[in-house]
Amino acid sequence: MVSARQVNPWYRENRRDLPWRRPGFPAWGTLVSEFMLQQTQVSRVLPRLEEWLRRWPTPADLAATPPGEAVRAWDRLGYPRRALALHSAAVAIAEQHDGKVPADVDALLALPGIGQYTARAIAVFAYGLRHPVVDTNVRRVIARAVEGQGLAGPAATARDLAAMDALLPAENDEAAVFNAGMMELGAIVCTARNPKCDACPLADVCRWRALGYPAYAGPRAPRQQRYVGSDREARGRILAVLRGSEVPVSEEALVEAVTEPDRRSRILEGLLKDGLAALTDDGYALP
DNA sequence: TAGACGTGGCT
DNA sequence: TAGCCAAGTCT
Secondary structure (H helix, E strand, O other): OOOHHHHHHHHHHHOOOOHHHOOOOOHHHHHHHHHHHOOOOHHHHHHHHHHHHHHOOOHHHHHOOOHHHHHHHHOOOOOOHHHHHHHHHHHHHHHHOOOOOOOOHHHHHOOOOOOHHHHHHHHHHOOOOOOOOOOHHHHHHHHHHHOOOOOOOOOOHHHHHHHHHOOOOOOHHHHHHHHHHHHHHHHHOOOOOOOOHHHOOOHHHOHHHHOOOOOOOOOOOOOOOOOOOOHHHHHHHHHHHHHOOOOOEOOHHHOOOOOOHHHHHHHHHHHHHOOOOEEEOOEEEOO
């Protein structure tokens, strides 16, 4: 049986020293880090996070700057709409929550860019509340150790949350450690490829191991489109030009970034629609 | 609910 | 090295 009895001591002994795990780290810092960590590796987040929190130490600080500055400071973290959502969340927190990051999951879910994972991560890691937190790491650990499957397959949020809830210790602090521990286990031991079962605190109870590591035969998440040569890549090049300019950029100045006129206008259209760019009298600019 | 949405690390 | 994968969210 997978339980905090194995996971929590392992976590306390083996956890990485990360900024958001330091005592006294503010809830706002947890929120910013969770936005940045969505689909993005820890190593890439670390430098950006430090810079953001130095520049915008509170939600009100970020809310007081133009959203374009958030997009610029997001740099090359990827999924730049997260920068926009984070800025909007800061505005909502400043205006509707007296500048304080809410602890309530439903209040967090109402903020832009915050879904089931991020809302619970903030409530649990910033405020010590008792909720199941399920990310891709937790899903994989449960799939293997509990269900005996090699991989987790496509997410099924309600089912995944229920599965984690069933394992959660009763006491708040232990539940928070268990959540962090399951994530950490998936991140550094029970990895997607080459899991380090010799170093796993769940080895004795792991169903996948007991079954002899059967190959995963269930449904796979749909494969991502090829990035090289895609509109997404071209969109990134255009946004990079806008980020690099303090003044509006004419469409002619974007020809080098995207040569084909049809594709260029399609991408520009999309950036305007998403609010990542604004059209001024002098050309395109960050919002 | 399947597909769109960035960018880089790793094998 | 081409392809998988990454502390997801939104529509």
